[in-house]
Amino acid sequence: MLLENTIRNKRQEKDILLMTHIVLGYPSFATNRKVVAQMVENGVDCIEMQIPFSEPMADGPVILKANQESLAQGTSVKECMAFGAEMAAEYDIPFLFMTYYNIVYKYGEERFFKDCQKANIQGLIIPDLSPEMGENFFKLATTYQIAPILIYAPTSTNKRMASLNRSANGFIYCAARRGVTGTKSSFDEDFDTYLARCKAATTLPLAVGFGIQDRADVASLTGKVDMAVIGSQTIRLVDEKGPEAVGPFIAGLR
Amino acid sequence: MDTKGYFGNWGGAFIPEILHETFEQLKISYAEARKDPAFWQEYLQLMGSYSCRPTPLTYAENLTKHFGGAKIFIKREDLNHTGAHKANNVMGQGLLVKKMGKKRVIAETGAGQHGVATATMAAKFGFECTVYMGEVDVQRQRPNVFWMEKMGATVIPVKDGSRTLKDAINEAFRDWVTNVDSTHYVFGTACGPAPFPEMVSWFQSIIGQEAHKQILEIHGRMPAKIYACVGGGSNAMGIFQGFLGKDNVELIGVEAGGKGLHSGQHASRLCGNDATPGIAQGYKTMFLQNDEGQMLETHSVSAGLDYVGVSPILVDLWEQKKVRFESATDAEVMEALDLTMKMEGIIPALESAHAFVQAFKEAPKLGKDEAIIINQSGRGDKDIFTIAHAFDDPSWKQFIIDRAKEYDK
Numbered sequence: 001m002l003l004e005n006t007i008r009n010k011r012q013e014k015d016i017l018l019m020t021h022i023v024l025g026y027p028s029f030a031t032n033r034k035v036v037a038q039m040v041e042n043g044v045d046c047i048e049m050q051i052p053f054s055e056p057m058a059d060g061p062v063i064l065k066a067n068q069e070s071l072a073q074g075t076s077v078k079e080c081m082a083f084g085a086e087m088a089a090e091y092d093i094p095f096l097f098m099t100y101y102n103i104v105y106k107y108g109e110e111r112f113f114k115d116c117q118k119a120n121i122q123g124l125i126i127p128d129l130s131p132e133m134g135e136n137f138f139k140l141a142t143t144y145q146i147a148p149i150l151i152y153a154p155t156s157t158n159k160r161m162a163s164l165n166r167s168a169n170g171f172i173y174c175a176a177r178r179g180v181t182g183t184k185s186s187f188d189e190d191f192d193t194y195l196a197r198c199k200a201a202t203t204l205p206l207a208v209g210f211g212i213q214d215r216a217d218v219a220s221l222t223g224k225v226d227m228a229v230i231g232s233q234t235i236r237l238v239d240e241k242g243p244e245a246v247g248p249f250i251a252g253l254r
Numbered sequence: 255m256d257t258k259g260y261f262g263n264w265g266g267a268f269i270p271e272i273l274h275e276t277f278e279q280l281k282i283s284y285a286e287a288r289k290d291p292a293f294w295q296e297y298l299q300l301m302g303s304y305s306c307r308p309t310p311l312t313y314a315e316n317l318t319k320h321f322g323g324a325k326i327f328i329k330r331e332d333l334n335h336t337g338a339h340k341a342n343n344v345m346g347q348g349l350l351v352k353k354m355g356k357k358r359v360i361a362e363t364g365a366g367q368h369g370v371a372t373a374t375m376a377a378k379f380g381f382e383c384t385v386y387m388g389e390v391d392v393q394r395q396r397p398n399v400f401w402m403e404k405m406g407a408t409v410i411p412v413k414d415g416s417r418t419l420k421d422a423i424n425e426a427f428r429d430w431v432t433n434v435d436s437t438h439y440v441f442g443t444a445c446g447p448a449p450f451p452e453m454v455s456w457f458q459s460i461i462g463q464e465a466h467k468q469i470l471e472i473h474g475r476m477p478a479k480i481y482a483c484v485g486g487g488s489n490a491m492g493i494f495q496g497f498l499g500k501d502n503v504e505l506i507g508v509e510a511g512g513k514g515l516h517s518g519q520h521a522s523r524l525c526g527n528d529a530t531p532g533i534a535q536g537y538k539t540m541f542l543q544n545d546e547g548q549m550l551e552t553h554s555v556s557a558g559l560d561y562v563g564v565s566p567i568l569v570d571l572w573e574q575k576k577v578r579f580e581s582a583t584d585a586e587v588m589e590a591l592d593l594t595m596k597m598e599g600i601i602p603a604l605e606s607a608h609a610f611v612q613a614f615k616e617a618p619k620l621g622k623d624e625a626i627i628i629n630q631s632g633r634g635d636k637d638i639f640t641i642a643h644a645f646d647d648p649s650w651k652q653f654i655i656d657r658a659k660e661y662d663k
């Protein structure tokens with residue numbers, strides 16, 4: 001409930017919220033720190049921090065490369081946990097972890113939830129874990145009051161969306177299109193029909209992600225959903241122009 | 255398989271939501287095919303007319319004499335069209351794709367055998383075809399890349415991660431989530447999310463069905479032991495299924511021992527102590543991974559066994575002690591290959607040669623009235639560059655140098 005309420009309250013003040021994505025340890029934790037600071041100072045409402053995994057099946061080239069380079073530098077889950085705790089203590093916005101299920105499984109599911117709770121992490125996005133496959137995970141999410149964020153896709157049927165809604169919490173992450181992270185999406189009529197189906201299936205706030213890259217993209221979502229997710233684009237920006245470029249970029253999004 | 259796709263503690267379907275609906279459709283098509291006897295008839299017919307089935311069970315008389323123990327029989331999956339058991343799975347899935355009405359197929363490939371088989375099937379059935387192959391494997395298995403391209407497939411070298419089979423699988427999944435409406439992913443082994451492990455094993459069970467019949471005809475009773483190499487586990491599952499539950503038949507899976515089980519450079523998941531339970535590439539199995547769940551680099555002289563995971567069905571059978579696992583090192587593999595070529599005039603693929611290694615170790619300990627079967631999953635011609643290199647063959651080297659000079663002009 002915590003995350004959902006935070007999002008609803010913030011939404012009272014803004015027409016659309018922004019969630020951004022960073023890959024932990026890429027290019028370094030020091031840069032992550034600078035990037036997060038710039039994001040928060042420029043009004044980002046929620047940040048998902050990806051714990052790198054060697055097999056990021058649902059990620060496109062930009063995030064894939066970031067995962068690999070972070071791991072090549074020796075990033076550990078423990079460091080990610082500590083970084084998450086540090087950020088959550090320093091900034092007054094919700095921080096989430098995004099990763100793949102094997103990371104949680106190997107860490108020990110209950111231990112992972114305990115440590116997330118200690119670190120004040122408010123939600124988890126695990127794209128390869130469905131409620132059917134993650135019974136224990138979803139139980140623990142309730143016990144530890146950490147929102148398991150579920151994903152809707154354009155290929156999800158109405159029935160499937162309704163069934164996912166029963167296990168979801170915090171908000172629903174609507175993938176804007178088929179495919180992996182990182183390439184541009186178009187917000188056309190089909191997209192509106194899809195959004196209408198998402199809205200009909202849940203009362204949770206809706207976030208939309210995959211391929212949101214600029215002010216125009218954010219504008220086309222304003223009024224339709226609660227939160228826009230910017231993923232690969234800031235990683236690209238840091239690669240090309242350094243962490244200082246993130247602040248002005250975020251400020252220019254809405 | 256239970257309703258969630260598990261075999262005991264292993265398997266399942268850990269897939270992104272985008273693929274959920276397509277898996278639901280696949281499960282339905284697969285269930286319908288299994289229920290429909292006409293489907294299997296059509297499959298048998300196709301394999302008989304297009305792929306040389308039933309493949310023979312060859313009595314290896316010279317090897318038998320050489321080892322002086324059990325009679326050694328070789329199940330000749332190398333005589334399939336395209337030279338490996340991979341055709342069995344691919345043609346089966348091809349028939350399913352036709353039923354599902356999809357027009358494009360994608361595949362991952364390690365040794366290139368699965369890729370070649372998929373390219374063949376796509377050419378025959380008129381599907382568009384893209385094959386993902388790790389850059390390392392493209393180098394090791396260049397002849398197969400050539401054939402795939404000649405049959406009209408697009409081969410995409412995968413440059414991420416360890417640039418081998420697992421990375422090709424990730425890339426194929428990325429393609430699939432993007433093109434899910436038009437495309438079927440022809441998974442190449444008995445791994446991946448449910449229903450793939452069971453479905454691939456079902457198509458491969460044709461090997462065991464034939465071998466069961468053949469050994470009774472030739473030998474008059476059940477064999478003592480059956481040997482198969484295990485990459486993902488599809489050829490092993492294929493032959494084992496014909497003999498599972500037969501009390502006196504021991505089933506032995508042979509993994510890639512690479513440079514030795516203690517070298518850290520191998521791909522042995524079930525024998526050896528380096529693998530632990532994990533979830534990746536859509537399924538739960540024993541993975542070669544570190545304490546935090548990051549996959550490790552594997553090594554094998556054979557591209558097709560060089561993989562971090564293994565069939566969840568085999569892990570379950572291993573836990574139940576129904577299959578024993580052994581490993582063969584790169585060096586042992588070269589020796590067994592050499593011996594088999596010299597004595598029988600048969601050229602096993604490097605993958606298959608792993609099974610030969612273990613069979614050769616155990617055959618002398620068995621009585622002369624007993625029989626063993628080695629599943630020769632494929633033929634070695636594809637490995638000509640690797641084998642020639644490993645044998646350090648001088649005349650081959652000279653040929654390559656001369657040919658390169660010719661192209662250089």
Ligand SMILES: Cc1ncc(COP(=O)(O)O)c(C=O)c1O
Pocket residue numbers: 338339340364365366367368442443444483484485486487488489490557558559603605606631632633
């Ligand atoms: C000839 C041959 N044998 C064996 C294998 C290993 O696969 P599996 O364990 O699925 O049979 C391969 C895989 O590429 C192969 O090409």
